[in-house]
Amino acid sequence: MSAQMSHAENAEEQPDADEPAASGANAAQSDYWILKYGEEIYGPYTIEAMERYIAEGRIADHSIVAPAGTDEWKPAKDVSVFTCYFDKTRSDQTHSTPAKPGDNRPAYGSGKGQVDRRKRPETNNFVVITDIKSHHGPEFERAIMSVGPAMKIASNAWVLNAKTTAPGLLNHLSQHIGRVDRIFVSDSTADRIAWFNFGPEMDAKVRRVWRKPAS
Numbered sequence: 001m002s003a004q005m006s007h008a009e010n011a012e013e014q015p016d017a018d019e020p021a022a023s024g025a026n027a028a029q030s031d032y033w034i035l036k037y038g039e040e041i042y043g044p045y046t047i048e049a050m051e052r053y054i055a056e057g058r059i060a061d062h063s064i065v066a067p068a069g070t071d072e073w074k075p076a077k078d079v080s081v082f083t084c085y086f087d088k089t090r091s092d093q094t095h096s097t098p099a100k101p102g103d104n105r106p107a108y109g110s111g112k113g114q115v116d117r118r119k120r121p122e123t124n125n126f127v128v129i130t131d132i133k134s135h136h137g138p139e140f141e142r143a144i145m146s147v148g149p150a151m152k153i154a155s156n157a158w159v160l161n162a163k164t165t166a167p168g169l170l171n172h173l174s175q176h177i178g179r180v181d182r183i184f185v186s187d188s189t190a191d192r193i194a195w196f197n198f199g200p201e202m203d204a205k206v207r208r209v210w211r212k213p214a215s
Contacts, residue, residue: 032044032045032046032047032067032068032069033045033046033047033050033065033066033067033068034065034066034067034068035059035063035064035065036064036065036066036073037063037064043068044068047081047164047165047167047168048165050065050082051085051165051167051168054076054082054085054086055085059076060076061075061076061077061086062075062076062077063075063076064076065079065082080171080172080175081164081168081171081172082171083171083175084170084171084174084175085171121189122163123148123161123162123163123189124161124162124163124164124165124187124188124189124190125159125160125161125187125188125189126158126159126160126161126162126166126169126185126186126187126188127157127158127159127185127186127188128144128157128158128159128160128169128173128183128184128185128186129156129157129183129184129186130156130157130177130181130182130183130184131156131181131182131183132156132177132178132181133178133180133181134177134178134179134180134181135178136176136177136178136181139176139177140173140176140177140181142176143172143173143175143176144158144160144173147160147162147164147169147172147173148160148161148162148163149161165187165190165192166185166186166187166190166192166193166194167194169185169187169194170183170185170194170195170196173185174196174197177196179197180197181197182195182196182197182198183195183196183197184196184198193206193210
């Protein structure tokens with residue numbers, strides 16, 4: 001990847017300059033993304049791959065990205081699903097299981113996160129559980145209802161369907177709560193979970209339970 005990308009000089013994996021970017025209505029989905037470095041456009045990449053590139057430092061807060069098939073270019077830090085990755089306080093409190101058991105590679109496509117639409121569902125089903133102690137309850141409800149078809153099934157729980165991932169949904173929703181609030185997201189389609197503000201002890205316990213092999 002271009003040297004303009006933060007820490008990219010030491011990255012092991014680079015996208016090919018001649019990889020075509022997505023175009024047309026079929027590619028204009030919020031879970032497929034393209035990157036722009038100078039005059040070059042790379043991708044499309046799955047959101048799982050984008051998460052990994054951010055974690056590796058290969059996408060910086062100023063990196064220019066857009067939903068595949070569009071020209072809606074913005075710095076990564078200004079895109080709602082990625083904002084929290086660049087907020088140090090929130091990123092330290094945000095955790096998720098890998099896209100595959102014991103594996104941080106993208107859940108779909110090749111090792112570079114290229115899109116394989118034959119395997120990827122159009123939308124995912126989620127269960128969201130919250131512990132809202134601040135005054136942000138109404139704001140949070142508006143945020144979750146705006147993501148996609150959703151239904152509140154208990155005072156602190158929702159089911160919904162959306163074009164995103166567990167970490168992507170968590171990042172979006174965590175921008176609409178206070179510092180004392182907590183969120184747990186389960187992606188039943190991709191068999192993945194993500195959680196915010198549960199503390200390191202809970203993080204360790206969740207990781208031991210989730211995907212635990214049958215005894």
